[in-house]
Amino acid sequence: MTALDMLTELYRSVFSLWTLLLCLICIFGIVLAIRHRRYRFAAFSLFPLMSTYFLWQVLFDIHLVGGTKQIAAISRKLGGLPWLCWLAAFFVLTAAAVLLFLIILRYGKRSITPAAVKRLLDQMPCGVCCWRDSGRVLFSNICMSRLCVSLTGSHLRNGNHFHDKIKDEILTVDGKVWRFACRDTVFSGETLHEMIASDITMEYAKTQALEQDKAALSRLKGELQAYSLRIEDTVRQQEILQAKINIHDEMNRLMLSTMAADKTDTAALDRIFSQWEQNALFLCMQADESEDQKEAERLNDLARSLGIRLTWRTELPSAMTSKQRALFFTAAQEAVINAAKHAGANNLDISFTENAQTLLCDFVNDGIIPSEDVRFVGGLKNLALLAGEQRACVFAKCAERFTLSLRFQKSV
Numbered sequence: 001m002t003a004l005d006m007l008t009e010l011y012r013s014v015f016s017l018w019t020l021l022l023c024l025i026c027i028f029g030i031v032l033a034i035r036h037r038r039y040r041f042a043a044f045s046l047f048p049l050m051s052t053y054f055l056w057q058v059l060f061d062i063h064l065v066g067g068t069k070q071i072a073a074i075s076r077k078l079g080g081l082p083w084l085c086w087l088a089a090f091f092v093l094t095a096a097a098v099l100l101f102l103i104i105l106r107y108g109k110r111s112i113t114p115a116a117v118k119r120l121l122d123q124m125p126c127g128v129c130c131w132r133d134s135g136r137v138l139f140s141n142i143c144m145s146r147l148c149v150s151l152t153g154s155h156l157r158n159g160n161h162f163h164d165k166i167k168d169e170i171l172t173v174d175g176k177v178w179r180f181a182c183r184d185t186v187f188s189g190e191t192l193h194e195m196i197a198s199d200i201t202m203e204y205a206k207t208q209a210l211e212q213d214k215a216a217l218s219r220l221k222g223e224l225q226a227y228s229l230r231i232e233d234t235v236r237q238q239e240i241l242q243a244k245i246n247i248h249d250e251m252n253r254l255m256l257s258t259m260a261a262d263k264t265d266t267a268a269l270d271r272i273f274s275q276w277e278q279n280a281l282f283l284c285m286q287a288d289e290s291e292d293q294k295e296a297e298r299l300n301d302l303a304r305s306l307g308i309r310l311t312w313r314t315e316l317p318s319a320m321t322s323k324q325r326a327l328f329f330t331a332a333q334e335a336v337i338n339a340a341k342h343a344g345a346n347n348l349d350i351s352f353t354e355n356a357q358t359l360l361c362d363f364v365n366d367g368i369i370p371s372e373d374v375r376f377v378g379g380l381k382n383l384a385l386l387a388g389e390q391r392a393c394v395f396a397k398c399a400e401r402f403t404l405s406l407r408f409q410k411s412v
Contacts, residue, residue, distance in 0.1 A: 022052040035114070136158075313351035320359065345366050358407055359410060363406075
């Protein structure tokens with residue numbers, strides 16, 4: 001059978017090209033295995049690579065010196081083997097190299113490798129990066145690199161410098177709103193720093209819209225509560241007016257009955273005079289029990305029901321108008337409720353201070369002093385709105401005792 005060194009130059013060149021291709025396949029497999037951190041596969045691929053390279057060196061010696069005695073002994077001995085033996089060896093090496101290469105490719109497609117993780121991170125719509133305490137960046141995806149260039153004008157090289165410029169903030173980049181969040185994590189006993197940038201453009205726009213709707217609803221709620229208070233006052237005034245109308249109609253009826261009565265009918269006259277006496281007593285009771293007294297009595301009843309002792313340090317000033325009195329009793333009711341609900345007070349003192357320009361009404365309770373600034377919400381907010389309509393103001397003071405004050409401006 002024809003030996004390999006006896007073949008023509010063309011056939012030996014085919015074997016040389018075959019060895020070159022096998023070397024390339026083995027090298028690609030080793031590089032891919034190292035990239036996937038599968039060093040065992042890389043070690044296995046070294047055997048077909050070294051074998052193929054050795055055979056390629058033998059072919060090179062045969063091609064270089066032909067059949068002279070200058071050829072190495074090992075090369076002369078292997079070159080004297082039949083060419084079918086060489087063909088079988090090449091088939092075995094080819095099968096081993098291709099099999100290892102396919103195994104490495106299959107592992108990269110079906111297993112979680114650093115390359116697969118990097119490829120997945122680059123496809124994510126959010127930015128991700130991780131760095132050590134020294135600032136050395138371990139990995140970052142394409143999105144975070146683009147954000148870094150847009151925000152700092154340079155590429156992401158030091159994680160600490162980038163974090164110092166960004167912090168945990170919400171920033172607008174290229175027309176989109178991004179939230180940057182940082183956290184520390186421990187991996188293999190080492191503390192690593194992670195930053196994630198999330199696109200919150202839609203959420204931010206919806207949040208802004210909700211804030212605007214919330215503010216509009218808050219204003220509407222205040223207006224409705226103020227309107228409710230006005231309705232209650234209107235109903236009360238209407239009830240008073242109806243009572244006066246009823247009294248007026250009853251007086252007119254008695255006057256007509258008196259004029260039409262028979263002067264000789266003593267029983268009828270006694271009945272009419274008895275009705276006059278009852279109406280007179282009713283009017284006297286109405287005169288004695290003024291509207292202010294009714295409101296004060298209602299306030300005292302409310303305080304007693306809530307377990308609060310109400311003390312009037314000074315009397316209600318006569319200079320107050322009817323609207324100011326109505327606002328005062330509304331403020332007093334709110335002060336009693338807040339003293340019982342929020343302060344847990346047992347006593348509430350009401351006093352007035354008057355000068356040439358202002359009239360000050362103070363509601364002082366002995367309850368718990370608020371640790372933070374008093375926020376005017378709910379009833380206090382409505383009270384402030386009603387006070388603003390009369391050019392009055394409501395404010396709170398936290399000293400030794402909590403004081404809610406209502407100040408009226410006197411008309412010049």
